[in-house]
Amino acid sequence: MTALCPSTVDELGAAIAETAATHPRLLITGNGTAEGWGAPARPADATVDTTGLTGVIRYSPADMTIAVRAGTPLAIVQQVVREHGQRVALDPARAAQDATVGGLLATADAGPLRTSHGSLRDLVIGTTVVLADGTTARSGGHVIKNVAGYDLAKLFHGSLGTLGVVAEVVLRLHPAPRAVTTVRVPASAEHGFQVATHLVTSGVEAAALEWCAGPDDRLLVRLEGTPDGVADRVREVSADGATVLTDDEACEEWSAVAATAVGEPGDTVVRFGALPAAGPAALGKIRAFADDLGLGVTISSSVPAGVHTVRVHGGAARAHSHLLAALHDDHHANVTVLRRDGLHTSSAWGPPPSAIRVMRAVKHRFDPTCRFGAGRFDGWLDDEKGLS
């Protein structure tokens, strides 16, 4: 397949404009770490490969902002800013596989730090995007506080490559914590929810509160701050049966969390959102269902946010699809497939959200000829027929 491989925003705009007639259907790719997200994209006439669109455009450590080309892997950005004691407060599992910043924005991905810092939606302060006709458009800027104009970055958050190409991203940075300690508390989903709630309301300001299932059920509490401050807070957190982890142990635990989100060949990985207090019951139901179907599940839940990532392994493909259908029944539009190897059908999405008309209208205005990412949203976007 033809690949457009621009290395500048201008080249990108030109390539997209020039191929309108010859290559009407385009598939935007970064490092390919989210190939399994959503429904399968339909065959395209060309790919828009963003991996040549890399590098830091402007880094201002004192302002704690960095502008990068969207094909830059997050891991590289982290390396650059770490030298100045800073970080992008985002830890999605795919970062370890060199996921690009643009790809992470388009997938709305995040990791355990979502508990304290949200997702890229909350960290992006400016973007440049290229639309289906090659138009290059900026929104936001280089300052953290800015309400001038509409925030187009939000639209692209979760767009899965169906609106346009994210070409440049300006990020807000945070100080890298001087000290980090993880405490592990053995806990059922229900108990984990109670402990997490208690910790949130006690004002201990945990950076992450991740409940994990498989093999053991446990709550991971990550505290970040100054060395003395963290030591003090660890004492507050440590209850009966809690273990303060060594750096190696902590690293192992957090790698396991990441592994849940990535999955293995043959697995299905699903992320869904629910009211935080509804988490334990929802997770209990999934585990019971998986047991019945002979499936294995590994779970990682950002408890205060109510965001759950479920890796399904083993068993029959039909059973994977049943489990997904059950999730759709309960959590409707708020279920995203992150890996679909295990699925029996290609359908990935549940019933569309109530705002689907707005989503379709946005798609129609931004990409009227459906050049980008046809199929990713399945029946949600009627992009095979073209939109009216």
Place this chain on the structure above:
Amino acid sequence: MTGDVRAEFVAALGADAVLADPVELRAYECDGLTGFRVVPALVLLPRTAAAVADAVRICARERIPFVARGAGTGLSGGALPVANGVVISLQRLRSIIEVDPVNRRAVVEPGVTNLDISRAAAPHGLYFAPDPSSQQVCTIGGNIAENSGGAHCLKYGFTVHHVLSADVVLPDGTTAVLGADSPHLGGYDLLGAFIGSEGTLGIATRITVKLLPKPAAVRTLVADFPSVEQAGDAVTSIIAAGIVPAAAEMMDAVAIEAVQAALDAGYSRDTAAALIVELDGPQAEVDIQFAEVRQLCQNHGTTNIRVAGDEHERALVWKGRKAAFAAVGRISPDYIVQDGVVPRTLLATALTRIGELAAAAGLRVSNVFHAGDGNLHPLVLYSEAAGELERAEELSRAIAELCVDLGGSLSGEHGIGTDKACSMPRQFSEDDLATMALLRAAYDTDGICNPGKVLPTPRLCGEKPGVHRPHPLEAAGLIERT
């Protein structure tokens, strides 16, 4: 507007929900940017979300432009009516539907004031983080539209970071829920795009906000500096040390003088700059970092540090800071509040250039600002009676555009509205603006939802921009300005 349409509004909403009396309509002719005034054809006061949808459906069918209105404290003319259009006031949708302490959220109607949300949450040890100085009066609907900030947004972010979902009436009169029970949802972040859209994409009728637990510890200090530049450097060094203050606010000598004259908030009169730094969080972290902040202020030449010893003293520090605009208003017959942003490291440059611009214009400018995020609020002092209005407007516009030239933004929190729509081409290219217009058209095909705001239009940009006069609520001493 025909009598038939008016009758239809009356039939749908009830006679007491439709204002047509010219005297009553006058109360809605402007928002906090009082230099722009337009009397609408009708004001509608629906009581329910369904009635809002009914009203918008009639507008859509008849192509009648409508403007949503909360408390009318906006400072950019966002709620300015459209002639021959209707104003849909959300003032009667004021119930707090639910406070859910377990999930730490509240479900409210759009006319609920910002402060009432925190009041309702307080018994559970929770609060709503965005804290604009107008919080006693401004509504959550207005906060969403403007993506309002507050003194504490350096650490806690803006309204967009604290809203989970909103029921909205779209400009065609249909309804949709944007957002969900958790931040994870399938599809585009339509809620994120709606927040900060200045009432141009629809009307929020029911909003679910996040509530935060009150921080375990709070410590506040005021450090005096011999120059605003040194104070700015101190802020930069605090942030470079990896500290994220809850707030870092600055006042220059003119503002301090005015505040001390208006109310004695304990600020030193003989200093060039006062820097307020507030830290909050777990006690241990706050204590350690507070000591570091003191040291850093000392390294940058502070001449005096006043630490708020208790909650009363802390409240006084903030009272002084929040009264700064009104206080400056007292030492000048008229003034314009500007709201621009520069990269924080260029604060000193920006302030020097503003000083030069002011000197060239022969006018005084006082600077009160959110130092942590480079959000400047220069107050341009002038006397309309002395014929200085035009010069003041020009100076104010020059300051906003200077912010853009320094790599910043036309607005940090007050919005573009009517006021700055014509300056938008300074910050954004034609393609940028045309792309923003695509988003607007996706929500509002017919262009009836708060037309003329945010994006420049030839009609508007031919007209003369307006000027600040004290908001009626401010004049009455009900609210203060930051």
